Amino acid sequence: MTLSGGRSAGPEARETSGVTTAGLLTYVEAQGGRDAVARLLERAGVTATAEELADQSRWFSYATRVRLFSAATEVLDDPDVMFHVGAAAMRSGLAHSLLLVLRALGTPRQVFRRMPRTAAKFTTVSTMDILTTSATSATAALHLHEGYEHSALDCDYARGLATTVPEIFGLPPGVIVSSQCRVGGGRTCVYEVTWERRSRLGRRRRSDGAADRELAALRGQLHTLQSAATDLVGSDDLDTVLSRIVARAGEAVLAPAHLLAVAAPGGGRPLVHSAGIPDDQAQELARRLLAGEDLGSAAVVVDVASARRWHGRLAAVYPSGEGSMNDEYAMLAAYAGHAAAALELLFALDGARLEASRAGALLALAHELAAAEDVDSISSVVAEALPRVVGCSSASVMLWDASAGQLKALASANLTRERSGILVETPLRPEDTPELVDLLTTREPRIIRDADSSPGLQRLLAQIGVADVVALPLVADGTFVGVATASWDVGEAPEELHGDVLARLRGVGDQATSALRRAQLLETVRHQATHDALTGLPNRVLFRERLLAELSSSGEQAHLAVLFCDLDRFKGVNDALGHAAGDELLRQVAARLRAVIRPCDTVGRLSGDEFALILPGLVDPQDAYGLAGRVADCFAEPFRLDGREVAVGTSVGVAVHEPGSSAEELLRQADAAMYRHKQGHRSPRPAG
16 A cells, blocks of 8 residues: 655655654753754754644654754754654653553563564654564664665664663663664664563562553543544534544554545535545545455554444554554544544534524525516526525426427526536427426426436436436426426435435425416416417507617617508408407418518507507618518418408508607607508608
């Protein structure tokens, strides 16, 4: 397993445990006071603060370590200072958890036999071999990895540290009897340490020192756990708490890397935090952790679980399986218990906040829907509310067009502009979408997965980046109105979509259905108030509104004209064929007028057999008479009424807008021109 480190110019490499830097600062302060520590940091030129360097859970680069060692030698003016720092490790606060683990091994000889694993807890740039051991001696070889410059001060520190092993058991410090730095000009240092036998010491002397250190370590470990518990519950931000769990894990069990994988509350992608592991490796390791796979001797793995709930797993990770030791599982598990309690509290707070937020979102939705008057604005309000209420990644509102036989998206939320455009421009038709047929016939919600959806729908989901969808039919008074969708990106959907998710979606859907039904009724009323019931054309009210709008927006270089039309011999049709035929004639006239005007023009029925047209954007005023001629020509063919062909003509008056004239004046001018035309039976001509 490869862990992060190395000599890149990015963040501080994780190559030296904070236990080492903390011990150094403790020794320097004891010898020269706080001023000496300040001078040490200044001379070393490191960016870390004294507080950071004293944090045993942190890791620093090998370059930082060597600069601190060199600066300490200069500040204390002692060439052997690093040997003394190593020898004073027990008094400088060596990691309590490690001391307890080493103490449990029973003898100095057993500790030295485990020294290669112990060394991995302090550095990732060198490895150790134990060449020989006896009841009172051990020979160790320290190998510096390629790519790092050898430091004699680092070798001094390691030798001093080796002398502290007998002290773990209440024995006097060991003695270095031989030492070879850079054996054969290579990258290896070899040294031999000896110590006294237990039998040569009095019983009281043998036990008191060890017991005191063990008691101090136990107290220190308890303080660490208590401090960790306080720290973990000191934030109500999930990301901060997860980061703290990983950082504090370094105090529970020394390791160059730690990994936390927590199952996301409510499902979705797991929450992964790590230190000392590249992101791509962290994601894969997290997957294996949550799947319950064995990471082997390279990791100490514990469950993060409370009495109520299993949250995930926490691991201390070592390179190539070196470093993990007996009893560390229990220490990491004790810490994981505090982490689980913190997560339990935080998830409970998050749950309460989430429910309050959703309740607020539902209340806000009700207020916004009350203010929204048209279908478009209601659809937008509902789509924007769905992610807040349901907790989905994205959402949409799609309306059913019965005349076209298709379902078309009207609004979406949390999609990019490009993806939203694709959704809006891709209507769904029953003949191509079995899922839509199911919604139309059963009127029941449907869960749609990209992997098993129909080809057309699968293609659409891929284009908009959606993997899972809950589609809720919107039904008002037995009429299928449309569909509200809650959707999730790949890996984001909760495991269970039928429970709370569907209940919240139904709550929004009920409000949406009522609002859409109300908007459709209002739209019908507005249409009836502004359109002619017989022909469907704008009536006098809407025609005048559009004329005013065109007058206010017309430019200086464009001209606007109004045409006024009156049917000839309309009364005769009514008298001869009846009012039903007269109504049919008016409908056919409306259809012919729609067919001859431009898309930008407006045709309306003002009353009886009077029609009017608005012609905006004319380059030349004379163009109005050409359009009037086309209107007159559409009456050349007879109309078919009750199986009979009936010839009906029209009189057309034209008025071109001049600066300063009002809409009413323009209508009066066109009306007057129409009457002159009717009386003279001549071609249309200008008003006046």
